[in-house]
Structures are given as structure tokens and as C-alpha cells.
Amino acid sequence: AAGVIQSPRHLIKEKRETATLKCYPIPRHDTVYWYQQGPGQDPQFLISFYEKMQSDKGSIPDRFSAQQFSDYHSELNMSSLELGDSALYFCASSDLGRSNQPQHFGDGTRLSIL
């Protein structure tokens, strides 16, 4: 079965640079979620989109923005990168139209800031 696809898998940037992470949800899933996971921590919710509209906002810095496109893929744009942004970034998708459907996670993008 198709899973959530994230790209790139690894990304190395320097401070103050920008980065764009991409997420392709499971086909027919209408909701995308972005998470940030630091070492030894559980995933922290950043932002979610339902049917291409922002549905919920968590601890996403103002330097970050995201959107969901007409084909349901999503991009997380990160600017003025800081050392503390180094983390694993996960995208998850679900079919929110059906009750109690779980979120399925991608394999993540490991972002390293030098």
C-alpha cells in the first residue's frame, strides 16, 4: 500500500538559509500534519491542513510557513534557519472524513543546520 512520501530524506543547511520540505500524503487522504521531533523527544505538532485549508496550528515558529496544494501535497517552508531547527520533521496524513482514522507517518526529513 502507498505510504506518506517525504522529500528530501536528509537536508543540510547553514544558519540564516531557507529550506523547503515536501510531503505527499497517502492517496485520498484529506488531511496533512507536520511535526518536529528533536533528539529523544516525542513529535511536536506544528501545523495541519484539511482540504487545502489550514485546520490547526501548534508550536510553529513565525519563520516557518506551510501550505497544501490542489493535489494535496504539502510543503513546509523554513526561513532564517537557526541551529535549534535541527531535527527530524515528519509529515503525517489521515482521512479525517472517516471517524477515528489514525495518522500515518512518513519516514521524515532529517534537517541539520551547520
Added chain:
Amino acid sequence: TQLLEQSPQFLSIQEGENLTVYCNSSSVFSSLQWYRQEPGEGPVLLVTVVTGGEVKKLKRLTFQFGDARKDSSLHITAAQPGDTGLYLCVGGTSYGKLTFGQGTILTVHP
């Protein structure tokens, strides 16, 4: 704010032993998911429980959802080294918001 207390945080056992991981909350969840995560990879869904008192089995893994849908447990029988990983319990709401437990790092020694 919903909180999900997961315990223990670390578990180191020998192959063949049994273990139980607990998740407790004062909040009611519409669903409870258990995920397993390996280093550098995304959480992989193991099971979803939605009905109070529900018990689901996945080979040597038994998952239970409390009657009041506030707590859950994961029991592994005869643990294997391949069971090593981070186990996350995650509470879900009807509108998709997730509450993560702190995770349990399980190490099974051969």
C-alpha cells in the same frame, strides 16, 4: 490541554521476558493509537483502539483500551530482539488532534 502519561520511559529486558507499557490520562480520547518508531524513521502504526474495553492482538502484542477510554496498555509476550524500539501511545480526538505520550524505549537483549 490533554496529557498522556506513558510508563515506563525506559525498559531493558532479556529475550523471552514479558513486559507491559502503560498510558494514562485524565482526559477521554475518541481513539488510542500505538506506534513503534526506529531511529531516524517515522512512527509506524501498530494498532488503533476506539471502543472502551477493547482488546486487540497482533501476534505477541496485546493492546487494551480502558473502559473509560482514558488509559491503554501494551503487553508483549516473549519479547524478541526485533521488538527493540521506541513505542508511542497517542490519543486521538474526532477532529484529528493527537496527544503523544512521552514514549517507551524498549531494549530486548539476546
